[in-house]
Amino acid sequence: MSRRVLVRTPCRLHFGLTSLGHSCERPQFGGVGVMIDVPGVHLEIVPAKRFGIEGPLSERVAYFSNSIFHRLQFSFPPELCIQVLSAPREHTGLGVGSQLGLAVAAGLAESLGFPWRDPSRLCQLTGRGRRSAVGTYGFLMGGLVVDGGHLQHEPLGRLTYHGALPDDWHFVLLTPPSLEGLSGKDEDLTIADLPQVSVEVTQQLESLVADEIIPAVEATDFELFSQSIYQFGCIAGDCFAAAQGGTFYSPATARLVAWLREIGFQGVGQSSWGPTIFAMTPSLKEAHRLKTAAKAHEIYSDYEIQLGPASNTGVQVEVFD
Template identity: 45%
Template sequence: MRNHNSDSRSQHDCVQVTAPSRLHFGLMSYGGPGRQFGGAGVMIDQPSTQLTVRAARTFSASGPGTQRAIHFAKTWSKNHSIDLDCHLEIVQLPPEHVGLGTGTQLGLSVAAALNALYGIVPARPRELAASVGRGKRSAVGTHGFFLGGLIVERGKQAEELLSPLDCQLSLPEDWRVVLVRPTHCRGLSGIAEQQAFSELPVISPAVTETLTDELRQNLLPAAAQGAFTAFSQSLFRYGQLAGSCFATQQGGSYNGPRLTQLVHQILEMGVEGVGQSSWGPTLFALLPTLAEAQAFCDKLRRLPDLDGIDLLISHINRGGHLLSASDSVSATGQAPANL
């Protein structure tokens, strides 16, 4: 590994990155011939991943998710043959393994910050993801890190590093997403997720075709036109069918009886654009304005069995992550974890 000292670093000694979270509406293909995974999702501003990397004599890290961030930094360092001399501070990290794509956003944020600190030409999505070992299945979060908005990716061939982007659209600024998240459970990840995929039945070509048609004929045209009701109805249909492909692992279109009950309760309240993000447990509900999102949350809080449910209203992200560089940043006083 080569030593990349301060003389060869970029002109900045501090880089800050803020990244959105990702909601995934469901995969389109798995186990059959042709492209694998594919799917659609949207990037949201809150909760966000925020981190700072600044020049230091040795490498250290602090903040929530430190060990995972260190792993990403080590992977980046190995792939670029660069010895790290910086401090990585995770300022804010959304909950992990709850359907928000936090691991990918953290990994890409670490990679983007290190690229900027060490003067490496900004990478394309597939290169940035590969540098920290992300993007092996879904690419919604990777493309969304760069672009924000509504993301549709077509699925990947075996030889491809990353599933290609099929379409990106910005959604109306007034629309809001309400996250409905049971706080007592987590979705699948790591070895458990790999095991679940190994046991999944093949998604039939007919189902893949139906999901693709739903996106192309209904969801995307409604998004382009800002047609809230049509978009909401299509979003529900897509998520329900995509989720049914995972019924052997989660018991239905949604991950367990509690999430299924919540979806039905939300539908009964007149909200049509409801679904589960990835393996859950985060559910999302689409509302046309902030005022209606607030009213929906007030009504939801009055349900008798809502203990242990976290609610959050978020904008739909536009433009992906934010990166800024400067000459210095003050230390936080947190004790670092050394590499």
């Protein structure tokens, strides 16, 4: 077993869910998101005398590894070392936990000679994708992903659309220092307590996706795409107002969204629970203009700001024999 495997993932933006709390006869947890070409999880798996884990997020890696070995019915862990070379900060709305688990599964499977490019299999191995499948499909395929949701007996949401975004379009990610979004058991309990999203709101969100977001991608219509994802995010965010206290993560987040739109960037939204806010720009030049404006602002100067186009390919796996 002499293979060395490198795995690099993009980051995931989640624009919001389309369904929540419906009866078992309707799909749950549908939604829309996109993979972004900014630094995600970067890990390496190398031969070793005994199984080991090095680098940041080692406890999370151990959890995923144990889950994978249990499901593969390994009596003993393989003689490999998983080295996390870099990873973004967790719980900021960028899907780091899912991308980490999927990266560990893909890397181990590649090292051990198991097939892994099946989304349902990946979710089974890692325990991810119980709600949204955007991160799983995005991990494999990149680009814009529309998750049609899943029925109670189905293991994973249905992929209803996948499309590539133009390379010129850039996302600017603005993340406040220290703050975190919901995760883990807190997220589970919060979602369980949320009111049901009405069928009418679900239909409104699904119509936005079918009639505006997807046509905008197909026509490379930046203005339509920007306006439609902002509208989608506001409607989806209102469904979580009972937990957030409003459409967005906090009143400060709402003020950031308003400021971004005031200075000319209309395609703005919150990724997942936040606190990361994204803004669409038609070019890298405009992305740098936005970053410069934010860094000059007395409130946003200490925010982490990242720029990147969509990642239209998803995970990158390199094998060295």
